[in-house]
Amino acid sequence: MRVFVTGASGWIGSHTVPHLLAAGHDVVGLARSDASTRRIEELGATAVRGGLDDPSVLRAAARDADAVVHLAFKHDFTDYEGAGRTERAVVQGFLDELADSGRALLLASGLAGKPGQVITEDDPTAFTGPEAPRGGSDGLVLAAGERGVAGVALRFAASVHGAGDHGFVDILARTARERGVSGYVGDGTHRWPAVHVSDAGRAVALAVDKATTGGTAAHVVAEEGIATRDIAAAIGDALGLPVASVDPADAMDHFGWLGGFWSTDIVASSERTRERLGWVPTGPTLLEDLAAGAYDHVARG
Ligand SMILES: NC(=O)c1ccc[n+]([C@@H]2O[C@H](COP(=O)([O-])OP(=O)(O)OC[C@H]3O[C@@H](n4cnc5c(N)ncnc54)[C@H](OP(=O)(O)O)[C@@H]3O)[C@@H](O)[C@H]2O)c1
Structure with missing residues (x-):
């Protein structure tokens, strides 16, 4: 098949293309x-030149493709609503282009917290409507069956980790270095899911091959939920820094925009995804990655 990938040059994309x-x-x-x-x-x-604000480029590339994997996203957290508007427009353009073809549209999504409970692939999506996170693209792709498209919401774990990561764990490590302490919020018992980037890339490629008309959620999650105080402790060990609790009222001051997310309990099962895709994660765990030096570049500055 000919597969059009947005975000192919990014962290997850560059680990998906080889698969x-x-x-x-x-x-x-x-x-x-x-x-x-x-x-x-x-x-x-092969590269096609264009950006997320070039609908004609995106639609022409989708027209020529047997499947679209949409991983690009404007990670501008100072204009998250604008990023959501772009995301919604891009996804609607892809759906219009792929309508009634049975072709696949897979897109990157995230996991919304359901504190104290395990999120499964069959739970109703929390991301629907233009005001929802990521412009409600998760809801759009789950309804793709109505448009005759094979839609897959690729819900990545909060940490897609590995050497070279510049995502949330990297930001937490940089915050720890700047503050001189690796922090967790409150008692740190709330959890974050994780997946190694090599497993994430393999899951995306498998999902392309298995997509069928309709809308499904795939949980790209290897570890259901790791206590945030354990993640903070591993960052502290890796950077040679003390570990401490941050009062929930100070989380936004201490961690910036990441404070709200780092305070949220997110636990997600990937049981159905593993069954559907025949996917078995084999990469290191997040704590193994931290212990093995995957984030040591942060300590070096
Ligand atoms: N990494 C995680 O832990 C994680 C967790 C949950 C969900 N996600 C989602 O998974 C997807 C991939 O994440 P990632 O970690 O691979 O992100 P990333 O490394 O920041 O890569 C983002 C990709 O999007 C492209 N891009 C950004 N703005 C663009 C624009 N205006 N026009 C065209 N391309 C644009 C980038 O192109 P350049 O190479 O030119 O910059 C890059 O290829 C994203 O949707 C992200 O929100 C990631």
């Missing part, structure tokens, strides 16, 4: 700069 190529697919990646074009070509894929 798609190994499965025998032709991969076309969206590139918004010369650097992303080079990255995509180094991975062995």
